[in-house]
Amino acid sequence: MNQxxxxxxxxxxxxxxxxxxxxxxxxxxxxxxxxxxxxLGIGYFxxxxxxxxxxxxxxxxxxxxxxxxQLVEILQKDENIIIKQSDPxxxxxxxxxxxxxxxxxxxxxxxxxxxxxxYSGKGKITQLSIVLQFDSTEQRSQLxxxxxxxLIDYYRQEIVQDRLExxxxxxxxxxxxxxxxxxxxxxxxxxxxxxxxxxxxxxIILVFIGAMHSAIDITAGEKERGTLATLLVSQLSRLEIVxxxxxxxxxISAISLxxxxxxxxxxxxxxxxxxxxxxxxxxxxxxxxxxxFFLILLPLVGLASAILILxxxxxxxxxxxxxxxxPVYMMAIFLGMISLSQGIELPKPLFFVPVLNNSFVFKxxxxxxxxxxxxxxxxxxxxxxxxxxxxxxxxxxxKENVLFRS
Amino acid sequence: MRRLCxxxxxxxxxxxxxxxxRGKIKAVNDVDFHCFGGQIFGLLGPNGAGKTTTLxxxxxIMKPTEGEVLVNGYDVVKEAHQVRQSIGFLSGxxxxxxxxxxxxxxxxxxxxxxxxxxxxxxxxxxxxxxLDMNSFQDIRVDKLSTGMKQKLSIAxxxxxxxxxxxxxxxxxxxxxxxxxVVVNYIREFKSQGKCIILSTHQMVEAEKLCDEIAxxxxxxxLAQGTLTELQQQFPEKDLEEIFxxxxxxxxxxxx
Numbered sequence: 202m203n204q205x206x207x208x209x210x211x212x213x214x215x216x217x218x219x220x221x222x223x224x225x226x227x228x229x230x231x232x233x234x235x236x237x238x239x240x241l242g243i244g245y246f247x248x249x250x251x252x253x254x255x256x257x258x259x260x261x262x263x264x265x266x267x268x269x270x271q272l273v274e275i276l277q278k279d280e281n282i283i284i285k286q287s288d289p290x291x292x293x294x295x296x297x298x299x300x301x302x303x304x305x306x307x308x309x310x311x312x313x314x315x316x317x318x319x320y321s322g323k324g325k326i327t328q329l330s331i332v333l334q335f336d337s338t339e340q341r342s343q344l345x346x347x348x349x350x351x352l353i354d355y356y357r358q359e360i361v362q363d364r365l366e367x368x369x370x371x372x373x374x375x376x377x378x379x380x381x382x383x384x385x386x387x388x389x390x391x392x393x394x395x396x397x398x399x400x401x402x403x404x405i406i407l408v409f410i411g412a413m414h415s416a417i418d419i420t421a422g423e424k425e426r427g428t429l430a431t432l433l434v435s436q437l438s439r440l441e442i443v444x445x446x447x448x449x450x451x452x453i454s455a456i457s458l459x460x461x462x463x464x465x466x467x468x469x470x471x472x473x474x475x476x477x478x479x480x481x482x483x484x485x486x487x488x489x490x491x492x493x494f495f496l497i498l499l500p501l502v503g504l505a506s507a508i509l510i511l512x513x514x515x516x517x518x519x520x521x522x523x524x525x526x527x528p529v530y531m532m533a534i535f536l537g538m539i540s541l542s543q544g545i546e547l548p549k550p551l552f553f554v555p556v557l558n559n560s561f562v563f564k565x566x567x568x569x570x571x572x573x574x575x576x577x578x579x580x581x582x583x584x585x586x587x588x589x590x591x592x593x594x595x596x597x598x599x600k601e602n603v604l605f606r607s
Numbered sequence: 608m609r610r611l612c613x614x615x616x617x618x619x620x621x622x623x624x625x626x627x628x629r630g631k632i633k634a635v636n637d638v639d640f641h642c643f644g645g646q647i648f649g650l651l652g653p654n655g656a657g658k659t660t661t662l663x664x665x666x667x668i669m670k671p672t673e674g675e676v677l678v679n680g681y682d683v684v685k686e687a688h689q690v691r692q693s694i695g696f697l698s699g700x701x702x703x704x705x706x707x708x709x710x711x712x713x714x715x716x717x718x719x720x721x722x723x724x725x726x727x728x729x730x731x732x733x734x735x736x737x738l739d740m741n742s743f744q745d746i747r748v749d750k751l752s753t754g755m756k757q758k759l760s761i762a763x764x765x766x767x768x769x770x771x772x773x774x775x776x777x778x779x780x781x782x783x784x785x786x787x788v789v790v791n792y793i794r795e796f797k798s799q800g801k802c803i804i805l806s807t808h809q810m811v812e813a814e815k816l817c818d819e820i821a822x823x824x825x826x827x828x829l830a831q832g833t834l835t836e837l838q839q840q841f842p843e844k845d846l847e848e849i850f851x852x853x854x855x856x857x858x859x860x861x862x
Contacts, residue, residue, distance in 0.1 A: 209718050213704075220706040427702030431763070433668045434696040435719050436688065601669050602624075 202444075206437050210445020211452075214419050218453060227414040228453050232407055232461030237468035240403070258283045259345035260305060265312035269329060272312075275352050282348060307345035309334040400567065401560035402537040404461060404498060409533050411457025412505045413526060416450045420513025421522035429604065439598040443510065447591060450506035458498055462491060493566055497576065500583030501559040505533075507590035514594050515603060532556075540564070553582040614771055614802035615642040615665065620674035622660050622826075634660040636826035638674075642802050642819070644770065647793065649817030650806040651850065657826040658806035659698065662775045665804065666696040679771055692720070695764030698775030705749035709740060709759045712748065713766055720767035727766070734762045738792065754785035761792060772796055774805040778812060790816060810847040820846070822853055829853040 218224040258281050266273040266284075276282050285306060311332040333349065336342040365372060423429045432442055508529060516522035533556050540560035552558045558579040565572055597603050622635040635657040642648035650658045663669040664676055667687040676683040679693035703712060710731070717727035735741050738758045743751060748759065757777075764772065777793065778786040793816060796803055807813050813820050814834060821831040830837060830853055834846065841849045 206719060209715065213707075213715050216711075217704060217706045426705065427700045428704055429700075430668055430696075430698065431701040431703070431716075434666045434691055434694065434701065435716060436691050436721060437719050438688070604668070605663075 202438065202440055206441040207445045207448070210432075210437065210442055211448045214446055214449035215452065217419070218415050218449060221418065224415050224418070224453065228411060228457045229460060231410060232457045233464045236403070236407065236461055237464040240465060240468045254340050254344060257341060257344075259307045259341065259348055260285050261345060261349065262306050262309040263312070264310070266310075268312045269331075272353070272356050275356050276349070279348065279352060282345075282352075307335065307339070307342045308349055310349070400465070401540055401563040402534075403465065404458070404494075404563070405501065405533055405537045405556055405560060407461040408454055408458050408498060408501050408505050409509075409530055411461070412450050412454035412502070412509050413530070415453045416506060416509035417513045417516075417519050417522040417526065419446050419449060420510055421516040421519045422513075424516075424604070425518040433604070440595050443514070443591060443595045443598055447506060447510050447594075450510055451503055454502045454506055455499065458502055459495060462494055466491065490566070493571075494563065497562050497566060497579070498559060500580050500587075501555065504555050504583045504587045504590075507587040507594070511590045511594040511597065514597050536560070552578040555579075555583050555586055558582060612644050613641055614644050614679055615640075615648070615804060616675075616677040617641065617661070617665075618675050620661065620664065620676060621672045622657075622664060622669065623672045633826050635664070635671075638823070638826070638828050640821050640828065640831060642804055644802045645797060645800045646818045647797050647803045647805065647816055649813040649820045650804070650823050651808070651810070651813045651817075651820050651846075652806075652823035653808055653854075655825075656823045658808075658823060659775055661823075662696075662698065662773050662804070662806055665773050666694060666698075667691055668696075692767070693769050694771045694773055695767070695769040696773045696775075697760050697764045697777060698773075699779065701760060701764075703748045703756060703759055703763070706747060708745050708747055709735075709751075709755075709762070710744045712759060713762055716763050717766045722767055730766055730768065731762075734765065737795070738762055754781060754788070757781055757785060757789060761789065765796070770801055772801055772803045772805075774803065776806055776808070778807070778809070810845075810850060814846045822850055824854055 218228075260283050261276070262285055263273060263276070273284070277284060311334070313330060313332065331353070333346070335346045361375065365374065423432075433439075437445075509526065512525045512529065513522050516525055536554065536556035537560060540557055552561070552575055558575070562572075562575050562579050565575065617638060617640050620635055620638040621633065624632045624634055626632055638657070638661060640648070650661060652658050660669065664671050664683060665678055667683050667690050670684055678690045681689040681693065683690050707715070713731050713734070714727060717730065722730070735744055738761060740755075740758055740762065743755050748756065751759070761777075764774075772793075774793070778789050781789060790812070793803060793805070805816070817834075819831070819833050820837065822829045822837075830840065830849070832840065837846070837849055838844050841852055843849045843852055
């Protein structure tokens with residue numbers, strides 16, 4: 202193995218990649234422009250959607266409202282609530298599900314029992330039974346639930362207050378214990394936990410996108426264009442060719458990762474309202490943290506590049522390679538999703554599963570934890586699998602039925 | 608008279624492919640031949656005769672199933688690297704990089720063949736002059752005509768000045784003028800003492816160019832010799848007639 206030859210192949214591939222507009226798109230435009238815009242867009246639209254809905258009034262129906270005039274009065278006073286119908290005759294009919302959907306009503310209140318007005322009397326203490334219908338899949342119905350529930354709560358407190366006064370009791374009579382919860386998590390850890398859910402996932406996808414095009418182009422694409430045999434009859438060894446190509450993909454993927462991190466950094470630094478709740482608390486990306494992210498993800502870049510090179514060498518042409526890459530890509534997304542759903546802890550054996558471990562170390566880092574054991578475990582497993590993939594790629598490169606099948 | 612030295616020696620070469628549908632295919636079946644320096648050796652045969660497979664084995668990009676192949680004294684299996692140093696290989700599958708210019712292409716292939724920068728520069732100047740490539744040396748390959756590309760492919764194959772040239776159908780797809788240019792260069796290489804082995808299915812080309820011809824069909828060499836020798840062996844005087852005579856016999860045998 203001659204390092205100069207690896208470098209010559211590397212230099213040639215990089216030069217070729219730079220002259221390929223598609224590489225530039227996947228390496229620069231996607232991570233630096235498209236990705237942050239997408240991220241901002243998601244935040245913007247979810248916040249805007251939420252806001253628009255909150256401006257709209259809730260339409261409700263009340264049946265049997267005459268039995269609780271005070272409650273109806275409270276509801277009527279709220280400007281966000283419009284009572285469409287309050288038909289005393291229908292109270293007996295009981296509720297049917299269609300009431301909600303057909304009449305564009307977000308919530309229906311049934312007051313089926315006689316509510317005794319003498320609730321304040323010293324003798325009998327009664328309870329008002331109310332049935333409320335809503336549709337949990339409709340955002341406006343959920344909002345109506347939130348609003349009405351708050352008003353009922355207010356009404357309930359008034360009644361309790363009155364009763365306590367009537368009975369001459371202190372407020373503490375019904376509240377013997379008061380709890381006060383204090384969140385001692387440091388601010389950056391809180392942010393880290395929130396970002397940690399989604400960010401690793403986004404970055405991991407980016408690593409694969411960055412490597413995918415160039416890996417396929419310089420392996421299967423080269424077979425397709427018929428330039429591979431030219432390389433094979435030169436004095437380069439198969440290993441030198443594989444490594445030269447591998448380092449090219451690593452470089453391109455690393456650049457796209459770096460730009461992706463910068464892009465997302467820019468997205469996070471934009472005014473908070475654009476991102477909604479994610480960055481409601483200001484995020485402070487320090488340069489060292491940023492650099493650490495990059496270092497932690499480099500082994501993943503190495504791993505993804507090796508696997509993609511292997512697939513590209515094995516495939517007959519670019520189209521076949523794209524087909525083979527799809528399950529690998531989906532696997533990465535799947536592992537990313539697991540990391541999204543898991544908390545911030547990962548059982549030890551899982552620390553050797555690539556993608557999953559990268560994403561967890563990333564999460565830990567976001568929360569300000571540096572666990573060298575986890576970092577080294579991640580590093581070792583990524584490097585080991587990458588080396589294995591490169592070894593297999595070199596072996597595959599020796600097989601003439603793989604090189605000359607068409 | 609120049610003393611001829613043995614450069615390529617092929618003995619009992621066999622290549623078997625395993626195909627899922629067709630089973631075992633003997634692409635090359637017990638082929639023997641040898642060529643000398645300063646000689647053009649032609650493999651003549653129809654498509655699928657085994658020409659390309661034989662040349663691929665000579666170029667070390669395929670391994671023989673059986674037999675021994677020596678190129679410039681080196682074994683193609685055990686000393687593949689030395690063989691690759693000794694050969695310039697040109698075929699339909701040795702494409703060029705579209706995104707590079709001829710100058711960059713030659714620089715790259717010169718470097719990976721271990722040449723120093725000043726030797727590459729000198730060789731490039733010389734080759735570009737001979738092949739008349741100076742006018743398009745800085746134009747990207749994807750903008751070049753087929754003829755220009757073929758010239759560049761030849762330049763690429765000979766940059767390291769190898770003693771052996773392996774050309775698989777070097778004039779296929781070229782217009783008459785470019786084909787003639789290519790043929791002239793092959794003659795020129797011969798005069799430099801190189802050993803040239805080429806495959807073709809064009810009788811005229813073989814007749815005009817080759818010092819020795821092997822007629823190959825279905826993986827076997829049916830006849831071999833100089834044109835004069837072949838003419839003596841068979842009643843026909845024309846290579847095309849000799850070829851059809853042989854192939855017809857073969858078909859007759861199979862029936």
